[in-house]
Amino acid sequence: MAETRTSALDGLDPEQRAAVTAPRGPVCVLAGAGTGKTRTITRRIAHLIESGQVNPTQVLAVTFTARAAAEMRERLAGLGVSGPGGTVVAQTFHAAALRQLRYFWPRVMGSARWELLDNKFRLVSRVARDAGLDSADRDLIRDLASEIEWAKSSNIGPADFPAAAADGHRDLPTDARTVAEVFAAYEDAKVSPDGDRLLDFEDLIIYTTMILQAEPSIAEEFRTRYRSFVVDEYQDVTPIQQNLLDAWLGERDDLTVVGDANQTIYSFTGATPDYLLDFTRRFPEATLVRLQRDYRSTPEVVDLANRVIGNAVGRIAGTRLQLVGQRASGPTPVFSENEDAASEVVCVVAECKKLLRAGVPATEIAILYRVNAQSQQYEEALSEAGIEYQVRGDQGFFARPEIVAAMRRLTTLAEGPPPPMTVIDAVRHVLAPVGLTEAEPAGANAKARWQQLLRLVEIVEGIAAERPSADFPTVVKELDNRSKSRHALVVDGVTLSSMHAAKGLEWDAVFLTGLHEGSVPLGRATGSREEIEEERRLFYVGVTRARENLHLSWSLSRGDGRRSSRRRSQFLDGLLPSSSAARLDEIREEPDRNVVKALTAWRADYAKRQDIAPVNVMSTMMIRRIATELPTGLDELAAVRGFGAERTDVIGAEVLAVVDDGLFG
Secondary structure (H helix, E strand, C coil): CCCCCCHHHHCCCCHHHHHHHHHCEEEEEEEECCCCCHHHHHHHHHHHHHCCCCCHHHHEEEEEEEEHHHHHHHHHHCCCCEEECCCCCEEEHHHHHHHHHHHHHHHHHHCCCCEEECCCCCHHHHHHHHHCCCEEEHHHHHHEEEEEEEHCCCCHHHHHHCCCCHHHHCCCCHHHHHHHHHHHHHHHHHHHCCCEEEEEEEEEEHHHHHHHHHHHHHHHHHHHHHCEEEECCHHHCCCHHHHHHHHHHHCCCCCCEEEEEHHHHCCCCCCHHHHHHHHHHHCCEEEEECCEEEEECCCCHHHHHEEEEEECCCCHHHHCCCECCCCCCCCCEEEEECHHHHHHHHHHHHHHHHHHCCCCCHEEEEEECCHHHHHHHHHHCCCCCCCCEEEEECCCCCHHHHHHHHHHHHHHCCCCCCCCCCHHHHHHHHHHCCCCCCCCCCHHHHHHHHHHHHHHHHHHHHHHCCHHHCCCHHHHHHHHHHHHHCCCCCCCEEEEEEECCCCCCCEEEEEECCCEEEEECEEECCCCCCHHHHHHHHHHHHHHCEEEEEEEEEEEECCCCCCCCCEEHHHHCCCCCCCHHHHHHHHHHCCCCHHHHHHHHHHHHHHHHHCCCCCHHCCCCHHHHHHCCCCCCHHHHHHCCCCHHHHHHHHHHHHHHHHHHHHHH
């Protein structure tokens, strides 16, 4: 049932009401997480229409995703704000520009035609080949396309690209001058000799802006049609989107913007919070309203979120909102330090089971991580536990293209003669042609592929550690079994998601995982303080997704074959309750260095004698456990987690002798 005419003001808190009833003109709403921003801006639109200040068809509301635009239209329909001439237009920037360009193009460009280029890949590949680059390197082409998108969104041309890329600490797939050359060739290739054009998604905005700026009559026609503008998520606008907004407005100021600079997490795409931060400078007479009453999360979660963002520095930090929880008290956030990544996964899945047994629906539980490669461990653990899950915004690990290609190569090799090398070496050799380099490569897409392939190698290392005698075909068969045992993705289930993909969503229970240095903040985000602060804001977004239960976890090592050298994220400093921090410090025993050294040397010698990889003798993590627990007999050695009776029978006596030598030799 549609709400009544006066319902636009019903149920609003004082700050929301102030934003809704502000007079026509520039209005800036700083809306913190969970403060009801969509409710507020749709009510403002409804109030402007109900009070006769504007007709429904004269309002253009823009946001950044089709999902957000659809939600806005749904809420406006529920408020009954349609009029005899139509309803409010609520679209993404690109959808609005596309609609306008189709209408105005013939009047400006005459017989010249245009076609939407919905994917840059093929054209970028062609000009890259002409520039002497490897057009078969799909990651290189994707990274070049991403750099072109960033530059165009930032209103940067090919000539200015090298300097801008250096200033922005861009992670380039090749040298900046070469990227600029490809960029220029790409732009030239989109225009045919007869004037027809291919337009990419950035061009939709750029050309629409050019037409409005160059043709006063068209600009006047548009401004007669639309008189009031609303922009959601204003902290995420790009320079070219702001240029389009300026062209829409002209000399007018009937503009409402809503945003939160503390949720700026898309700078790598060209988005900038500067327009939000400078709004009251541009419009000194603007109404400024701060929404700080958090209706989403419990006071305990809100308090933690405030402390996370309270540690921020820089310009954005000066505009932070101090959220005030409006819900009843709930559970205290849990901090969990784990010995290795596998232990962390076990801990998280165990806590999921507890929540499910307590009646929390699976759809109200989310496990969030920094990069998609981290999903695999949770997919496997949830499957083994019989818990349904869905991977948001991405395919399951074994369905990702790079893993499918890797599995195909591994299977082919496994069907032939045994490779003349260790299992781990053979896997690395097979995966090298599909992107597994020794060092992390340059370029965002190449890095993402590398992370996925590295995770596949880590799975193999785990299988080899569990089954030291397994040969290459046996390990590949086990990989294939794991791949096939992953169930089909479901709509209902625990959500697995990157922190970026979780923005705008919320759950009753949220697990923030992998909170160690190198992951949060991401290892490559160390080029500047700005990058670190964006990572902090991403962590803040993760925290504010939780309504009631919040679980924060990290591990001190990757696990088998990896050094125990991780430390918890710097963003956790000062957040742990003093008792928890002290307890974690107390239980973090250090292994005896001499024993570690002695066992490591013995492992290398034993591996050489047996012609196997050192990790197949025992992992570095296992060495550290033994050097910490210092077993004195075979029974104690067998009880060391992961060592087991089988290893004890084969190498137990030698290991104990090495421990003694390390301690007393």
